[in-house]
Amino acid sequence: MDKPILDFLKKYSADVEVINRLLVSTFLTFKSIAKVENLYIQSLIITDRTSDERDALDNFLKLFTKKQEICSEELLGLFEFVISPSDKLINGAIYTPKNIRNYITEQSFFSLDCNTLNDIKIADIACGCGGFLISASKKIKKKTNKSFKNIFKENIFGVDIQSYSVDRAKILLSLLAIAEGEDEKKFEFNLHTGDSLNFDWSEKEQSFKGFDLILGNPPYVYSRNMDQQTKVLIKNWSVCSTGHPDLYIPFFQIGYELLNEKGILGFITVNTFIHSVNGRALRKYFSENSISLKIIDFKGAQIFKSRTTYTCLCFLQRKETDFVKYIALEEEKLTDIAEIKFSKTLYENLDSVAGWSIRNHDLITKMESIGVRFGDIYDxxxxxxxxxxxxxxxxxxxxxxxxxxxxxxxxxxxxxxxxxxxxxxxxxxxxxxxxxxxxxxxxxxxxxxxxxxxxxxxxxxxxxxxxxxxxxxxxxxxxxxxxxxxxxxxxxxxxxxxxxxxxxxxxxxxxxxxxxxxxxxxxxxxxxxxxxxxxxxxxxxxxxxxxxxxxxxxxxxxxxxxxxxxxxxxxxxxxxxxxxxxxxxxx
Structure with a gap:
């Protein structure tokens, strides 16, 4: 989006509902949708032509060039943009680019051992404004031709610590359906406000047996920026027992343990757990549980343009294996996961304490087995x-x-x-x-x-x-x-x-x-x-x-x-x- 549009949103209002009304009305205007049956979206449309809100909407629309429009993706980006800096710092909200979301979603679906997608259950346990849930809903729609109404009710699940993010996820999913001609008075959502560190899905979903897919982008919060309650809650997870774990670390254990017996987890997350001190317990967890883990490492590339973060894609599967699969790959070279030539390193050959040497394990092992250890001579x-x-x-x-x-x-x-x-x-x-x-x-x-x-x-x-x-x-x-x-x-x-x-x-x-x-x-x-x-x-x-x-x-x-x-x-x-x-x- 052009800078004037973003500058307008920065200055316009800190009120969540006011921003929601502006963006919803802008989207409907660009889509030439004059009438909406959905009661929730109706409540967010600016209708009074003499109000200050209407003046703001008119001024906002003037900032868009003739070639610009707002589709679901642009709207998602704007909703993510207006999250307050303090919330981004404490709760780790960050916009995941569409191509990465779609890749994780596509490859997770591809790897799923499932005869039909009609009853599939997909969750994002830190859903934010619902980007991954949008990608998943589109995928199910394409594969099954189910109505969005039934997809939202039967297939899509999410939780986020911020209630306004959950509301925005509902808005975006509703507008996705409306823009595709499915305008219902009411959509039923399985989207909840809560903290995944202590959220109990069995209390929310009857006969809960785990998810087929968990997709997402766990919160990017350094340990020093966590509030006191979060620091207490992460101690309940075994993967947080070493160092000063950042908030993304427990989401691996939470997600993996929420999968059903054939489930798959697809995350984009920080790659530091491969070597860091605070990743020791997580590495041990992967190893002791013989977890099927594929890592696509983006090395030093910056996937998130608004934040200096070094990331990788992780795909976990509910089946035991003896090795970790790894590859360092440029974003532009992402291809079907079945075609990627991963290196394989046995868990038994990896050191959970010192860090995993998985880029070129044979070379590292050879160089560490000859001569005298550097650490024995030098400090x-x-x-x-x-x-x-x-x-x-x-x-x-x-x-x-x-x-x-x-x-x-x-x-x-x-x-x-x-x-x-x-x-x-x-x-x-x-x-x-x-x-x-x-x-x-x-x-x-x-x-x-x-x-x-x-x-x-x-x-x-x-x-x-x-x-x-x-x-x-x-x-x-x-x-x-x-x-x-x-x-x-x-x-x-x-x-x-x-x-x-x-x-x-x-x-x-x-x-x-x-x-x-x-x-x-x-x-x-x-x-x-x-x-x-x-x-x-x-x-x-x-x-x-x-x-x-x-x-x-x-x-x-x-x-x-x-x-x-x-x-x-x-x-x-x-x-x-x-x-x-x-x-x-x-x-």
Whole structure:
């Protein structure tokens, strides 16, 4: 949709019903549907030609060009667009592109072992505005020629935590039928408002025996953004017993356990469960239940244009199997699932704790079985985490006497500062020296190099300028971790990682491309943030470590083991290299 249309909706109203009336009336106008029998849709039509709503509708219609119109898909997109940003953050609502929805629906139907679709039961357990239910309804209509009225009543089921999303799903399904010439006074829907984390389908549906198909896009909510009730409820699901699980994770278990004995689940979801710590229990669940699982990984491609999310398609089936099927595939190359040449990796050969190596399992296994484990010789660390780098870290624009000076003239005592570099910025153009900044470092070391936070009375008396500067930012510092941070003092760093003294270290970015640069530092007073460092656990050669880390063989390992990011980057997180076999052949 054109920007003026979206801008109009942003400013028009926050009232759900007002927006519903505007969009329903717009759709009917474009479809030249002057009369509607359906009572629910009737109640949403703007009819008073002298009202402010009518003026708004006329102005809204003028924004559409002659070539534009609103079909069911565009209307769905607009309904998804007007969901408030706060609801998108907390509840994870995100619009799934039509081609992805249709692919998941088509392939799930194709894989279904079912003689007739007349009695099929299809659910979306986080249905939002009903995109997947629309795709499924169209598919059943095409295959059976049943009326939409009967499809909605007998075949389609959904639940969503937001009541207004459920209402909009009913609106969209009703308009789908009306636009196809099936205008009924009333449609019966099996759409419910509820939280799938504790929703009981047996209470809603008589003689409930499970669903034939579950389709959808589980909510995209990071653990840190969940409300307290959600954090409590996810503990009821075994797949959420490790790390800090994001909200999409329990939906695999919920969905799988709601399938009937031949059921199929088709999701588009985050691909991080393949390697992440919070995916350990989910990987274990798949393995212990020998679940038939096919993964189509989009790698670093962005399927959702409005959000930076790395996704995959997952198809689960209620039948036991010994292996996981996997392929990394571009969206444009999606084809019938029966024609895709998946790789197969036995569950017994996969490590649920360390993460699944399923891209090129044979290669990874070979590279991990020779030489000495990287993790036995070297260690890797993430950088200092103040959680407010803009406050603690600065570029010294002038040095005078005992002080460094910021660009605005603020002076900070030299003795409270350390040198620091952003190792994510290391490349051919920026060596370590040119990247050096200063960090206010309110810590001291004892004779055993044990680090301690400087007491506030000493900090304020010995370093009054630094204390005064940080005190000006006290309110901002107290907002770290959403105000729930448990720090020994308000001026302490958000985390205590990487504060120890390490003299010999290799600095490199957290996200790397082939040919990435790593730089050696032998400065025990130099710290780093954002990126990574590696060092020998005992006496070791940093030049050898640098050669090893940037070797061709190591890169083959990285691109088959590590997490994908956009534009050919891979995440080189702390534990990804531990099992890599260090051998002389990497020269």
């Amino acid at each position: 890797t660390k993430s950088g200092i985490a103040t959680l407010r780098n803009r406050v603690y870290i600065f570029k010294s624009y002038k040095t005078k006497g005992d002080y460094f000076y910021m660009q605005d003239g603020t002076k900070i005592e030299k003795l409270i500062c350390k040198d620091i570099v952003n190792s994510n910025r290391i490349n051919q153009e920026n060596d370590i020296k040119s990247l050096k900044e200063k960090i206010i470092f309110p810590y001291i070391y004892d004779e055993n190099n044990k680090i301690t936070l400087i007491k506030e009375e000493i900090f304020s008396s010995d370093f009054p300028e630094a204390y005064k500067y940080l005190f000006k930012h006290k309110e901002d510092l107290n907002c770290r971790d959403k105000g729930n941070g448990k720090y020994p003092a308000w001026y302490a760093f958000g985390r205590t990682q990487s504060l120890e003294i390490i003299k010999h270290k290799l600095l490199f970015p957290r996200m790397v491309k082939k040919g990435f640069i790593a730089e050696i530092s032998n400065d025990s007073n130099l710290y780093f943030y954002n990126g990574m460092s590696a060092y020998a656990k005992k006496e070791g050669d940093l030049k050898e470590l640098k050669r090893l880390l940037t070797a061709e063989a190591t890169w083959q390992y990285i691109e088959n083991k590590c997490k994908y990011y956009a534009s050919g980057y891979f995440g080189l997180g702390k534990n990804y290299l531990d099992n890599f076999g260090c051998v002389e052949s990497t020269k």
